[in-house]
Amino acid sequence: MKKILSLVLAMLMLCSLCAISAGAEDDGANDLTAKCRDAFADYIGYEASLDEALHCKVFGDVSADTEGSDVMFLGYTRRNGAAYMDVCSQQRIGGYLFLSGYVYGPVTNPVGLYVLHNGDQVIPLITAYELGYVDIDKAAQLGGAEAVSGTQDYRDEVISKISAEKDNYTELYAHYYQPNSCSAYDPDWVLVETYVHGHESWEVSKRIGDYAVSNSNLYSPDDLGYYIYVPAIDELYTLSEALSSENVIDAEVAFVHMGSRAVRIGDADGNGELNVRDATAIQKHLVGIDTPVTFGEKHTKHIFDFNQDDSVNVKDATAVQKFIAGFEVI
Ligand SMILES: [Ca+2]
Numbered sequence: 001m002k003k004i005l006s007l008v009l010a011m012l013m014l015c016s017l018c019a020i021s022a023g024a025e026d027d028g029a030n031d032l033t034a035k036c037r038d039a040f041a042d043y044i045g046y047e048a049s050l051d052e053a054l055h056c057k058v059f060g061d062v063s064a065d066t067e068g069s070d071v072m073f074l075g076y077t078r079r080n081g082a083a084y085m086d087v088c089s090q091q092r093i094g095g096y097l098f099l100s101g102y103v104y105g106p107v108t109n110p111v112g113l114y115v116l117h118n119g120d121q122v123i124p125l126i127t128a129y130e131l132g133y134v135d136i137d138k139a140a141q142l143g144g145a146e147a148v149s150g151t152q153d154y155r156d157e158v159i160s161k162i163s164a165e166k167d168n169y170t171e172l173y174a175h176y177y178q179p180n181s182c183s184a185y186d187p188d189w190v191l192v193e194t195y196v197h198g199h200e201s202w203e204v205s206k207r208i209g210d211y212a213v214s215n216s217n218l219y220s221p222d223d224l225g226y227y228i229y230v231p232a233i234d235e236l237y238t239l240s241e242a243l244s245s246e247n248v249i250d251a252e253v254a255f256v257h258m259g260s261r262a263v264r265i266g267d268a269d270g271n272g273e274l275n276v277r278d279a280t281a282i283q284k285h286l287v288g289i290d291t292p293v294t295f296g297e298k299h300t301k302h303i304f305d306f307n308q309d310d311s312v313n314v315k316d317a318t319a320v321q322k323f324i325a326g327f328e329v330i
């Protein structure tokens, strides 16, 4: 009897320990959600209102190395009482297709996925991946993304229109005008990358439209190996051509899908939005303090030289402030 009693007592103690540790885990998850919410609110400049609510769903740590902390989360704001927008939004990151159906927020991020880097910095998932912070296999598993690596639906058509030497081909993003047609693979246009690998590694960066576009270790006489293909009319455009072609609907969207490889000129902290923080980021950069999102040397110059006078200095910070205030600066 004594034995049974002590067994029951031991089990009870064990259970209470379980409860404590489960409680601690819950608290940990709640803390993390609260931390993400605070960091995300700060990142988008969110002010609480009755009309609009901020949402933050934590998926878990997706850091590429054991030292770092990169917690993936879905962040967005939404009008209270409004119906979810029936929008098919997708993003290809590292060979996976991430999907989301109801992202709404002031910062441009097609699927609303971010990481909380080292506990306090919010970075879009695609940018964090480009910077090497993220184990994309882990992120895809947690985010329910499908593997799409090796998708080459239009390879032959594209390759036939450019130099046959361009042997490296990837489809980076497919754009659908009809918001709910994601399941049928019939895109309006496809962003592709095709180039020849060089033996040496070097960085190339070019201003295209309002963006600084970069790539490395490749040979391409056009827009750094990026093209937009329109299947319906079997036409291929460079990024510059696509921006001014009426056959490419919403061509600017392509830049949003290129992560840190296409950054709005002046978006010095690389968060996808141009605001007063970028002026601060330029000032900090001038005294040697950089944000966690940093770029190659040429790319940095193209992004930071906002007034385009071929030099990065305090005038660029001022130019960003003036631009935000509505003044013409270039
Ligand atoms: Ca910014």
Ligand SMILES: [Ca+2]
Pocket (backbone or CB within 6 Å): 304, 305, 306, 307, 308, 309, 310, 311, 312, 313, 315, 316
């Ligand atoms: Ca300048």
